[in-house]
Amino acid sequence: MDYATLLQLLDTTLRLATPLLLACLAGLYSERAGIFDIGLEGKMLAAAMAAGAVAALSGSAWIGLLAGIGASLIFALLHGVASITFRGNQLISGVALNFLASGITVLIAQSLFRQGGRTPPLSGDARFNPVTLPFAESLRDVPYIGPLYYEVISGHSVLVYIAFVVVPLTWWVLFRTRFGLRLRAVGENPAAVDTAGVSVVGLRFAAVAITGVLCGIAGAYMATALQAGFGREMTAGRGYIALAALIFAKWRPIAAMWACLLFGFFQALALRPDVVQSVVQFKVPVPFLDALPYILTVLVLAGFVGKAIPPRAGGEPYVKER
Amino acid sequence: MDRLPRWADVVLVPLISLLLAAIISALVLLAIGQSPVEAFKVMVDGALGSPYGWGYTLYYATSFIFTGLAVTIAFHAGMFNIGGEGQAQLGGLGVAVVCLSVPWPHWTIALAAATVGAAVFGAAWAAIPAYLQAKRGSHIVITTIMFNYIAAALLVYLLVDVLRPAGQMDPASARFGEAVKLPALNDIPLFNLVFQKAVPANVTLFIALGMAWVVWAILWRTRLGYQIRAFGKSEAAARYAGISPTKIIMVSMLLSGGLAGMMAINNVMGEAERLLQNSSEGAGFIGIAVALMGRNHPFGVVLAALLFGFLYQGGAELGLWTSIPIEMRIVVQGLVILFTGALDMMVRMMLAWVFGIFRGIKTAGAR
Numbered sequence: 001m002d003y004a005t006l007l008q009l010l011d012t013t014l015r016l017a018t019p020l021l022l023a024c025l026a027g028l029y030s031e032r033a034g035i036f037d038i039g040l041e042g043k044m045l046a047a048a049m050a051a052g053a054v055a056a057l058s059g060s061a062w063i064g065l066l067a068g069i070g071a072s073l074i075f076a077l078l079h080g081v082a083s084i085t086f087r088g089n090q091l092i093s094g095v096a097l098n099f100l101a102s103g104i105t106v107l108i109a110q111s112l113f114r115q116g117g118r119t120p121p122l123s124g125d126a127r128f129n130p131v132t133l134p135f136a137e138s139l140r141d142v143p144y145i146g147p148l149y150y151e152v153i154s155g156h157s158v159l160v161y162i163a164f165v166v167v168p169l170t171w172w173v174l175f176r177t178r179f180g181l182r183l184r185a186v187g188e189n190p191a192a193v194d195t196a197g198v199s200v201v202g203l204r205f206a207a208v209a210i211t212g213v214l215c216g217i218a219g220a221y222m223a224t225a226l227q228a229g230f231g232r233e234m235t236a237g238r239g240y241i242a243l244a245a246l247i248f249a250k251w252r253p254i255a256a257m258w259a260c261l262l263f264g265f266f267q268a269l270a271l272r273p274d275v276v277q278s279v280v281q282f283k284v285p286v287p288f289l290d291a292l293p294y295i296l297t298v299l300v301l302a303g304f305v306g307k308a309i310p311p312r313a314g315g316e317p318y319v320k321e322r
Numbered sequence: 323m324d325r326l327p328r329w330a331d332v333v334l335v336p337l338i339s340l341l342l343a344a345i346i347s348a349l350v351l352l353a354i355g356q357s358p359v360e361a362f363k364v365m366v367d368g369a370l371g372s373p374y375g376w377g378y379t380l381y382y383a384t385s386f387i388f389t390g391l392a393v394t395i396a397f398h399a400g401m402f403n404i405g406g407e408g409q410a411q412l413g414g415l416g417v418a419v420v421c422l423s424v425p426w427p428h429w430t431i432a433l434a435a436a437t438v439g440a441a442v443f444g445a446a447w448a449a450i451p452a453y454l455q456a457k458r459g460s461h462i463v464i465t466t467i468m469f470n471y472i473a474a475a476l477l478v479y480l481l482v483d484v485l486r487p488a489g490q491m492d493p494a495s496a497r498f499g500e501a502v503k504l505p506a507l508n509d510i511p512l513f514n515l516v517f518q519k520a521v522p523a524n525v526t527l528f529i530a531l532g533m534a535w536v537v538w539a540i541l542w543r544t545r546l547g548y549q550i551r552a553f554g555k556s557e558a559a560a561r562y563a564g565i566s567p568t569k570i571i572m573v574s575m576l577l578s579g580g581l582a583g584m585m586a587i588n589n590v591m592g593e594a595e596r597l598l599q600n601s602s603e604g605a606g607f608i609g610i611a612v613a614l615m616g617r618n619h620p621f622g623v624v625l626a627a628l629l630f631g632f633l634y635q636g637g638a639e640l641g642l643w644t645s646i647p648i649e650m651r652i653v654v655q656g657l658v659i660l661f662t663g664a665l666d667m668m669v670r671m672m673l674a675w676v677f678g679i680f681r682g683i684k685t686a687g688a689r
Contacts, residue, residue, distance in 0.1 A: 038463070082664040086671075091402055091463050093664035095610060099656030104350065106649040111354035117647060232649075240467055247464065285483060291475035294468040298450075301460035301468075310461070 017264025023242035026214035033207030034187035039094035041239025042101030047072040047219025049105035052119035052230030069216030076212025087317030128157035128225035157225040187311035244297035343657035368639025377521020383631030387530040388585035389609025390623040399574035400554035405466025407606030408473030413583025416443030418597035432502040444583015452575030495597040524592035
């Protein structure tokens with residue numbers, strides 16, 4: 001494999017890792033606050049449809065992004081009401097909302113545009129177009145670093161850069177602010193937070209809402225940046241891969257970034273079986289590459305690559321008085 | 323919150339959940355400019371209005387009984403098996419291996435062997451997540467989701483590179499022989515008086531009903547069933563009573579995976595007569611809705627499976643005769659899971675409030 005192919009692979013990795021990263025960080029807030037969320041997939045899908053539809057109607061990717069965040073927030077709040085207010089089973093609620101999103105996105109897209117459940121193809125300002133970072137053109141001829149900067153780092157849509165800014169931001173919020181400390185506490189020992197006079201319900205709803213916003217950006221990125229429009233089931237299990245990355249990263253933001261980059265790299269490899277074959281010298285079935293993130297997650301869960309311990313109060317509704 | 327009377331708990335709670343799901347579905351239809359009344363008529367006509375419609379409704383219901391029972395038995399052990407979909411696909415692989423490897427003389431022997439094959443393959447696919455849960459404490463929900471994706475990838479590989487006969491374009495196994503063709507309801511004496519056209523519902527329906535009885539008997543009439551239910555209610559208490567957690571987790575998940583796998587004799591052997599990609603078509607997931615709706619009791623599961631059979635056949639008819647997309651049935655499925663599973667408490671609180679008012683009137687009258 002030559003340097004140019006490697007750069008191409010890394011470029012694809014970055015583009016494919018972005019929705020995983022946003023969804024993974026989304027899940028991080030929710031799960032750190034003690035609310036399991038296997039509904040990341042559904043929220044992304046709802047956001048992708050809303051963003052694709054609204055961007056097509058308004059001609060603006062930014063308005064589409066807002067619509068995507070809005071749609072994702074509605075699903076996040078439904079999850080909050082079911083699992084916080086009515087203390088329902090968080091896993092079942094997530095499963096239900098995933099189905100709801102899977103069906104309703106096609107229903108709405110079909111009744112709006114009548115194009116077989118897709119939204120119309122987007123172009124121009126209705127999409128997030130690549131931005132060229134400063135000095136990318138002029139540094140292009142510097143050996144090794146120049147092409148790396150030009151091909152891999154530069155030339156993505158603004159949402160990619162936002163996703164990677166959210167990583168240190170999340171670290172700072174969780175580990176350096178009062179809100180973050182309380183958020184983590186409510187996921188470990190909600191009774192202690194309650195005793196300190198801080199609202200458990202309020203904190204958990206705040207976390208679920210942040211999850212909604214980040215999943216919204218992830219979904220909008222799918223429909224208005226990575227691809228040009230929404231198609232049925234377009235998230236294709238990315239919400240679950242993000243969940244896998246979250247466990248792989250043991251619920252830590254910086255590690256989550258590396259996990260998502262790794263899983264994004266696998267997805268990029270699955271698109272280039274010829275490259276894989278030339279490196280390992282034998283034919284690797286594409287389905288195996290597709291399944292790698294899942295296999296890796298199972299190995300992590302099994303404790304072969306270090307033990308993953310979830311937030312202690314995760315999945316349990318908080319009952320104030322017994 | 324006041325306790326509800328038992329009949330309200332068993333009958334009223336699921337019915338009201340269903341009613342709420344129906345109301346929201348009707349609102350969704352109104353919002354996309356369709357008439358809910360018309361849609362319901364098309365569904366009832368298409369799914370229940372003719373023996374032909376019933377033939378499809380019962381065919382879907384057969385699959386859903388298996389997957390519903392699979393989720394039920396795991397639920398009783400406190401396990402949430404979302405892996406029914408992958409286990410059903412592996413069950414399909416088991417059926418294909420059995421049907422293709424031996425030249426079976428008669429369908430009865432083939433059916434017995436295929437049932438075992440389907441159950442063993444399904445159970446094997448549940449065994450790894452079960453073992454990891456029991457020994458390593460890996461969360462069963464996450465591992466079974468991962469195994470759904472791994473199963474899908476495995477089947478794509480096998481169907482494209484291994485099982486596909488030379489010269490065939492589409493990724494599918496070879497056709498099974500004529501001898502292993504299962505009798506459909508229109509081939510069975512007496513039933514063929516009702517079902518005169520060819521329908522997909524087949525003898526597997528009776529196996530499904532039989533399994534419902536078996537699951538009931540295991541759960542409520544055997545020592546093992548008692549241990550499973552005790553473990554599901556309180557792991558600590560069960561452990562104290564000398565029940566081995568590893569044994570219960572393994573056994574309940576193997577039974578669950580086996581049941582999900584057995585679904586494949588209905589769709590792979592009974593209908594498609596070859597192994598196709600994504601053969602289970604989401605039936606593994608519908609098992610979750612069926613188990614929740616059926617209150618985790620085999621009798622309830624059979625009723626709920628019929629309801630979802632109606633929903634699936636009716637939904638397909640919607641896709642054929644109206645401009646309502648077939649995805650409407652996934653919306654209803656999601657709503658049913660939401661109301662019966664996650665918003666259960668809300669429904670109970672509403673009911674308790676209504677019962678409270680009635681009680682208030684009664685005591686006031688007595689005075």
